[in-house]
Amino acid sequence: MYSKGGSWLSFIGFTNSLCARFSRMTTGHAPIREYRQRFFPHLPTNCLCGNAEIQTHEHIVMECNLYPSTHPYNIIINSFVHFLVNNPGAFSFDNG
Numbered sequence: 001m002y003s004k005g006g007s008w009l010s011f012i013g014f015t016n017s018l019c020a021r022f023s024r025m026t027t028g029h030a031p032i033r034e035y036r037q038r039f040f041p042h043l044p045t046n047c048l049c050g051n052a053e054i055q056t057h058e059h060i061v062m063e064c065n066l067y068p069s070t071h072p073y074n075i076i077i078n079s080f081v082h083f084l085v086n087n088p089g090a091f092s093f094d095n096g
Helices: 016-027 057-062 077-086
Strands: none
Touching: 016 057, 016 077
């Protein structure tokens, strides 16, 4: 149940931006090069950090040095929320 703060929504907080970025990160529908290549296959897919051939959401969250602040150490919602709070440009259309 997602309404009224149930389930995972209570961990994210109540800012629209954080909820949207969390949803983009978990679904893979984010303004990153992996998703953009579906629509513009002629554009580059590599990450701007230079360490990944394809900029995926997994790369951004787990290892990208463009977002060095607190990469999640385990796969729980709080770790991902902490990453997004400390990296406000991650999975944001303002940065895409």
